[in-house]
Amino acid sequence: MARKLLLEHDNKPGIQGLEGYRANGGYRSVEKALKTMGPEAVLEEVKKSGLRGRGGAGFPTGLKWSFMAKPPGVPRYLVVNADESEPGTFKDRYLMERIPHILIEGMITSSFALGANVSYIYIRGEYFYIYRILERAIEEARAAGWLGKNILGSGFDHDIHVQVGAGAYICGEETALLESLEGKRGNPRIKPPFPAVKGLYGCPTVVNNVETIAAVVPIVNDGGEEYAKIGIGKSTGTKLISAGGNINKPGVYEIDLGITCEEFLNSDEWCGGVQGRALKALVPGGSSVPIIPAELYFKTAAGEARLMTYESLSDGGFATGSMLGSGGFYAYNDAQCIVRSTWNHTRFYAHESCGQCSPCREGTGWMEKVLHRIENGEGRLEDIDLLWDIQRKIEGNTICPLGDAAAWPVASAIRHFRDEFEFHVYHPQKVKDPKHFEKTPFVRKPKTVAA
Amino acid sequence: MPKVTIDNIEIEVPEGTTILQAARMIGERNKADRHVVPPAMCYYTSLKTSGGYCRTCIVKVSQGSTKDPRPMPKPVASCRTNVMDGMVVQNTTSPELLDARKGVTEFLLINHPLDCPICDQAGECHLQDLGYEHGAEGSRYEFERRTFDPIDIGDTIKLHMTRCILCYRCVKVAEQLTDGRVHGVINRGDVSEISTYIQQAVENDFSGNMIDVCPVGALTDKTFRFASRVWYTKPVDAHRDCENPKCTGKVVLWLKGNEVLRVTGRKDQWGEVESFICNTCRFDKKDVKHWTVEGPRHLDRHSVIAPTTTNSSRSRSSLPRPLRKAPP
Numbered sequence: 133m134a135r136k137l138l139l140e141h142d143n144k145p146g147i148q149g150l151e152g153y154r155a156n157g158g159y160r161s162v163e164k165a166l167k168t169m170g171p172e173a174v175l176e177e178v179k180k181s182g183l184r185g186r187g188g189a190g191f192p193t194g195l196k197w198s199f200m201a202k203p204p205g206v207p208r209y210l211v212v213n214a215d216e217s218e219p220g221t222f223k224d225r226y227l228m229e230r231i232p233h234i235l236i237e238g239m240i241t242s243s244f245a246l247g248a249n250v251s252y253i254y255i256r257g258e259y260f261y262i263y264r265i266l267e268r269a270i271e272e273a274r275a276a277g278w279l280g281k282n283i284l285g286s287g288f289d290h291d292i293h294v295q296v297g298a299g300a301y302i303c304g305e306e307t308a309l310l311e312s313l314e315g316k317r318g319n320p321r322i323k324p325p326f327p328a329v330k331g332l333y334g335c336p337t338v339v340n341n342v343e344t345i346a347a348v349v350p351i352v353n354d355g356g357e358e359y360a361k362i363g364i365g366k367s368t369g370t371k372l373i374s375a376g377g378n379i380n381k382p383g384v385y386e387i388d389l390g391i392t393c394e395e396f397l398n399s400d401e402w403c404g405g406v407q408g409r410a411l412k413a414l415v416p417g418g419s420s421v422p423i424i425p426a427e428l429y430f431k432t433a434a435g436e437a438r439l440m441t442y443e444s445l446s447d448g449g450f451a452t453g454s455m456l457g458s459g460g461f462y463a464y465n466d467a468q469c470i471v472r473s474t475w476n477h478t479r480f481y482a483h484e485s486c487g488q489c490s491p492c493r494e495g496t497g498w499m500e501k502v503l504h505r506i507e508n509g510e511g512r513l514e515d516i517d518l519l520w521d522i523q524r525k526i527e528g529n530t531i532c533p534l535g536d537a538a539a540w541p542v543a544s545a546i547r548h549f550r551d552e553f554e555f556h557v558y559h560p561q562k563v564k565d566p567k568h569f570e571k572t573p574f575v576r577k578p579k580t581v582a583a
Numbered sequence: 584m585p586k587v588t589i590d591n592i593e594i595e596v597p598e599g600t601t602i603l604q605a606a607r608m609i610g611e612r613n614k615a616d617r618h619v620v621p622p623a624m625c626y627y628t629s630l631k632t633s634g635g636y637c638r639t640c641i642v643k644v645s646q647g648s649t650k651d652p653r654p655m656p657k658p659v660a661s662c663r664t665n666v667m668d669g670m671v672v673q674n675t676t677s678p679e680l681l682d683a684r685k686g687v688t689e690f691l692l693i694n695h696p697l698d699c700p701i702c703d704q705a706g707e708c709h710l711q712d713l714g715y716e717h718g719a720e721g722s723r724y725e726f727e728r729r730t731f732d733p734i735d736i737g738d739t740i741k742l743h744m745t746r747c748i749l750c751y752r753c754v755k756v757a758e759q760l761t762d763g764r765v766h767g768v769i770n771r772g773d774v775s776e777i778s779t780y781i782q783q784a785v786e787n788d789f790s791g792n793m794i795d796v797c798p799v800g801a802l803t804d805k806t807f808r809f810a811s812r813v814w815y816t817k818p819v820d821a822h823r824d825c826e827n828p829k830c831t832g833k834v835v836l837w838l839k840g841n842e843v844l845r846v847t848g849r850k851d852q853w854g855e856v857e858s859f860i861c862n863t864c865r866f867d868k869k870d871v872k873h874w875t876v877e878g879p880r881h882l883d884r885h886s887v888i889a890p891t892t893t894n895s896s897r898s899r900s901s902l903p904r905p906l907r908k909a910p911p
Contacts, residue, residue, distance in 0.1 A: 300771065302771070317767070317768065322634075322635040322660065322663050482772060483772060484771075484772070485771065485773070486771050486772070487771045487773065487775030488749070488751075489635070489636050489638050490636070490639075490687055491687055491690050493773050493775070494690035494691070494694060494773055496772070496773070497772065497773040498690075498724060501726045518723060521686075522686075525683060525686030525690070526686075528658065528683075529638050529641060529687065531660075
């Protein structure tokens with residue numbers, strides 16, 4: 133049984149409430165940080181821990197915090213990104229629903245390190261029931277003196293506000309989130325300036341994922357070095373993975389970064405193997421990351437066993453690798469159609485594009501239409517090249533990463549499953565049935581890819 | 584003062600200059616170098632926070648600065664990126680950049696109705712120019728184009744959302760020039776649209792400038808609609824003492840005979856108005872008697888209206904070449 137840092141007590145009775153949380157060692161990190169450490173020491177521990185952003189990009193958290201500008205007389209803010217809307221990702225939901233206080237505890241400790249007196253949780257509108265849970269938890273914490281003026285007599289004031297989003301995926305992009313939090317249309321800002329210099333209301337702001345902030349709690353409790361011992365290389369600590377798709381045991385799992393991909397998929401402790409049929413493809417980190425075929429999931433192009441780490445999963449670049457992303461892990465068995473899934477993803481991105489910059493606004497809708505045509509047996513062979521060209525012209529040419537996120541799944545699907553696209557073109561009658569691969573799975577010839 | 588090299592041409596510019604402005608300075612210094620200036624559909628010098636949306640002005644930064652010579656990983660929007668000392672920028676000298684820009688042009692055109700024959704903007708439309716200079720011959724888009732019904736916004740402005748490229752310039756005008764904004768963007772993705780909230784009319788002294796800043800034919804002057812093709816009118820500079828303290832009264836009259844067909848602001852060589860004018864000047868003073876005529880308007884932008892350029896100078900090629908013909 134692997135160790136758990138975040139989900140250790142997720143099934144303890146009363147853990148949702150402050151009493152139950154305290155009984156299981158809650159708010160120790162606040163006591164430790166405020167009474168015995170200074171802000172600098174907390175930042176130092178986070179740097180030592182090697183914690184990387186859990187929202188998808190994997191940027192070192194300590195480094196991000198140290199970029200925060202500290203002009204005198206200007207307030208600083210911590211904003212927690214709980215706008216978890218990536219298809220396939222539901223780890224933050226579980227964490228906030230089960231243990232809301234770990235987020236609040238992490239926010240107090242992190243804000244202490246950052247010198248922020250006010251912090252915000254921006255939560256997606258669909259999580260309204262979690263908004264109620266969080267509000268209740270904040271009320272409890274405030275009543276018990278963990279929030280408010282002069283916490284634990286340390287002279288540190290802090291308060292947390294929760295803001296509910298209105299159902300836009302784009303508001304998970306940090307600058308769009310800040311715009312939305314300010315009450316404006318959720319359009320991403322043009323960077324630079326980065327939020328660490330000019331963020332919420334023009335003040336220095338750090339935006340972090342829920343899981344990142346929650347991970348600060350064990351880091352402060354046990355020390356950054358202890359945390360860094362878990363994991364391999366630059367991927368330290370534990371990571372929540374929300375596993376879904378055609379696996380036997382879907383759910384949210386906390387893994388040590390560095391276990392092998394094969395173990396994670398097949399071990400009974402985690403996913404419990406693929407449901408019924410043969411494994412076809414995998415998306416290891418949420419819908420935005422490239423899809424990879426089964427053989428490349430187990431082994432890198434160089435023949436090494438692939439590990440659940442930031443580096444190993446992206447080994448080989450986009451040609452043969454993928455990304456750990458936000459940890460939205462889902463598997464496809466051979467009854468699934470990659471073209472249909474890609475179309476579904478693209479439909480999502482076309483719907484969620486904010487419409488601010490042209491390549492993403494026009495390109496995602498175009499890709500969706502072309503993919504819909506191929507999936508319904510009306511495609512032509514040149515459509516595949518057209519799709520490739522469209523995604524290539526979106527990627528890298530947009531303001532925010534949504535354009536890239538829309539382009540990568542299409543690019544990887546064509547890269548690895550081109551023959552399946554061609555099958556749709558050659559056999560329009562066979563693909564008319566939406567479950568066309570259920571009876572006769574599509575057998576692809578594994579390609580030899582240069583290492 | 585930082586030194587920047589754009590397409591092998593070096594220029595020294597003040598701190599805080601953007602790449603686009605630096606390129607325009609090169610073009611102003613020597614008209615033969617105007618081809619280094621990237622096209623800009625959404626950036627507007629006099630409107631704050633404009634730019635960055637259309638992505639036509641993207642350039643490749645092959646050296647970030649002298650201090651940090653690494654190239655930038657992606658193409659950057661030249662209108663929103665400040666130059667650094669020792670920066671090396673590639674615009675027309677980078678084939679992959681031109682290819683990316685061709686892609687952006689194609690994206691801008693896939694849902695555009697291409698109704699130039701009946702569009703009032705034809706002849707002075709930036710999207711037309713962009714299409715000729717950077718576009719492909721045909722479209723690969725075979726689906727139904729998105730359409731919207733034309734809306735009246737106020738008595739004097741017509742909005743053809745179908746033609747809009749969502750440059751946000753008119754939104755910035757509403758935000759920055761007029762008081763009390765009733766105009767913005769609703770919806771998202773490829774169905775987002777410019778709208779006055781629940782079609783509330785835009786009534787403001789400066790709302791007419793939305794027409795001038797619109798790079799395409801989405802916002803047109805209702806007092807001029809279908810009156811004439813722009814190239815049949817004669818532009819002359821004129822001025823009057825405007826009662827409005829914010830308005831300079833310096834305009835261009837577009838004449839047909841002695842009749843004033845329309846009044847617009849004076850646009851410079853980059854297609855941007857030099858000073859914004861009020862609605863009284865624009866819509867109400869439609870008689871030469873109201874104006875002191877200064878002389879013919881010298882158009883410095885290649886266009887069918889400019890007497891010095893002809894249609895034959897427009898090639899359909901997208902190869903790098905001096906794009907704007909210099910007047911004699």
